[in-house]
Amino acid sequence: SAVEYGLDAPYEVEYHDTIGSTNDRAREAASEGAQNLVVLADEQTGSRGRLDREWSAPSGGIWVSPVLRPDIPPAHAPLVTLAAAVATTTAAREAGVDAQIKWPNDVLVPTADGDKKLVGILTEMEGEADRVSWIVPGIGINANIDSDELPEGATSLREQVGDVHRRVFTQRVLETLDELLTDEDAILEQWREYALTLGQRVRVETSDDVVEGEAVDIERPGTLLVDTGSETVRVHAGDCEHLRP
Ligand code: BTN
Structure with a gap:
């Protein structure tokens, strides 16, 4: 519910029970000047994945699109996406899940049945040549979702460790993301530590x-x-x- 998502400052939360895509809404708000806004939904009916793929976003997940305005050139934008993967992996590990990152930004859980996807990130941005105007790292976390509602090859926090409190989990992700964005070296160091891809x-x-x-x-x-x-x-x-x- 909206109340569950009363995040601490500095975030202003725009919560939707159901929406097409939190990324679409965050982009619209960003282009209208929004700051420190986080768009959240319980369910998305038209969510988008990377490489023009669909993304399944039923009720119970964490579908979150923060509007960020970091002082970075557009060429650094991929670091923001890596940071979002690191931040969600940190939160998942704290919740007891053996989460690892597949390059560039899928968060997977190795299982007897193969690596299963827990988190996907779709980053969209707008900017001038030398500075990003806004950037939206849209994060999809399969949180409190039943196995029979997950697409092929996916897993959820519910399946791995049981339900999480979505506000607490989201708060942790956003805090970690903010912290990482102040230190580009730390993003890469942590990414390397969490990487499933390296050495493979x-x-x-x-x-x-x-x-x-x-x-x-x-x-x-x-x-x-x-x-x-x-x-x-x-x-x-x-x-x-x-x-x-
Ligand atoms: C991927 O792995 O292909 C990326 C999936 C990104 C899904 C998230 S859910 C919140 C945000 N809103 C969207 O429409 N997509 C992203």
Whole structure:
């Protein structure tokens, strides 16, 4: 409910029982000048995922789109997305879940049945050449959701450790995110610590290429370094798959 989501200052919360997409609403509010606004919903009917995918957002999840105005150039924006992945992973680990990050920003839980997705992040922004005007890292956390309501390959906090208090969990995520945004080095360090991808064989589909090899490191602002055996390729964006031997 809206009351459950009475977050502490400095966030102003706009809560919807049901909405199309919290990201769409946050973008609209941002372009109208909103500051410190967090758009939250219990359920979304038209939520969007990365790479034009759909995202299932039934009642009980944490669907949250903060409007941020960090003083960074647009080129640094991927760091904000990494920070959102680190912040949700921190909160999930504190709740007792073995959450890990798949490059760039999927939060997964390794299970006997394969890695299952707990959190997805879709970041959207607008800016000038030298400064971001606003950035919305839209975070979808499969929180208090029954197994039979989850899409294939997904898991929820309910399935892993039982229900969480959504306000407390969200507060923790946003606090950690704020903290991380003051220290870009800390974002990368924490990301490395939480990474499932590093050290694994991966297959990354970019817009014009497929890169296969061992993921060896991440560098600013979110570039994955893949050792193909003959060279180290820098991948800036793409769809990453972990290859099992
Ligand atoms: C992905 O893994 O493809 C990203 C999923 C992002 C889903 C979140 S839920 C809150 C926000 N509103 C949306 O419409 N999408 C994001």
